[in-house]
Amino acid sequence: MPDSSPLSQMDPSEDGVYAIYSLCYGRVETRRVHDNFMIRDMHDGPMPLDYNVWIVRNAHRTVLVDTGFSQRAAAERSRPIDFNPIEVLPRLGIKPDAIDDVIITHLHYDHAGNMDKFAKARFHIQDAEMAFATGRCMCEAHIRVPFDVEDVVTLVRHTYAGRVCFHDGDEDLLPGISLHALPGHSGAVQAARVMTPRGPVLLASDSTHYYSNFLRRAPFVLTVDAPATMRSYSRIMKLGGSTDRIIPGHDPKVRRLYRSFSVDGLELLALHEVPKPHSVEDLIRFDY
Ligand SMILES: [Zn+2]
Numbered sequence: 001m002p003d004s005s006p007l008s009q010m011d012p013s014e015d016g017v018y019a020i021y022s023l024c025y026g027r028v029e030t031r032r033v034h035d036n037f038m039i040r041d042m043h044d045g046p047m048p049l050d051y052n053v054w055i056v057r058n059a060h061r062t063v064l065v066d067t068g069f070s071q072r073a074a075a076e077r078s079r080p081i082d083f084n085p086i087e088v089l090p091r092l093g094i095k096p097d098a099i100d101d102v103i104i105t106h107l108h109y110d111h112a113g114n115m116d117k118f119a120k121a122r123f124h125i126q127d128a129e130m131a132f133a134t135g136r137c138m139c140e141a142h143i144r145v146p147f148d149v150e151d152v153v154t155l156v157r158h159t160y161a162g163r164v165c166f167h168d169g170d171e172d173l174l175p176g177i178s179l180h181a182l183p184g185h186s187g188a189v190q191a192a193r194v195m196t197p198r199g200p201v202l203l204a205s206d207s208t209h210y211y212s213n214f215l216r217r218a219p220f221v222l223t224v225d226a227p228a229t230m231r232s233y234s235r236i237m238k239l240g241g242s243t244d245r246i247i248p249g250h251d252p253k254v255r256r257l258y259r260s261f262s263v264d265g266l267e268l269l270a271l272h273e274v275p276k277p278h279s280v281e282d283l284i285r286f287d288y
């Protein structure tokens with residue numbers, strides 16, 4: 001149970017209601033034309049991509065959504081990170097060894113590293129994502145690029161240790177937290193819908209990297225099933241209800257919308273609070 005954390009003064013006391021903090025641990029300076037969309041357009045410009053993990057807390061539990069990647073993976077892919085997001089959790093008063101539940105939204109390297117850094121956590125993953133990451137598609141070099149075999153092997157080891165919970169489609173996970181399968185970007189990204197004091201918030205992860213992906217119905221360049229991606233974009237809107245309640249996986253615009261604060265030099269965003277007023281046009285404009 002979280003108690004000594006500097007975040008504990010903000011923890012909702014009612015079970016089934018949570019605070020959500022986004023922790024950004026790195027950024028890559030991608031370009032709009034070359035890097036970010038399946039179908040190129042005529043315009044180019046900077047469109048950076050933030051790397052995040054999400055901390056979901058109340059007075060009863062802390063749940064982690066995704067585990068980021070390590071310095072090893074960062075070096076191998078020439079994607080430097082500011083810090084390992086799991087190694088800094090103690091600075092927030094969160095002991096990785098005390099966490100019971102970790103939601104892995106999908107098995108891409110930037111979401112599923114560091115899974116060896118938890119002593120007892122259960123890992124939650126979609127059936128379709130594990131099957132994809134361990135099946136015949138991984139014979140294809142272009143499809144396995146975003147996966148790191150060490151992460152996949154770690155999750156297989158956790159499976160044999162009885163520490164993986166498989167989910168098939170949409171399921172209630174814990175009071176106030178449900179999982180929703182959104183295929184298209186990978187075998188199946190699972191979004192987490194989390195009840196907060198302002199209502200449910202959808203942590204969409206890479207079912208939509210940017211607000212622009214689902215609002216413009218323009219898939220991210222890494223798409224294994226375009227029709228499924230389009231269906232997932234429609235579901236994101238239904239599950240979230242409004243752009244106020246949908247958090248894309250990598251969009252730096254999230255930082256502009258939500259209150260940030262610092263704990264021991266680590267910047268967090270309070271996603272359970274109402275965002276700054278904005279229009280859909282603000283979210284899809286390419287002013288990065
Ligand atoms: Zn991904």
Ligand SMILES: [Zn+2]
Nearest residue numbers: 108110206249
């Ligand atoms: Zn990602």
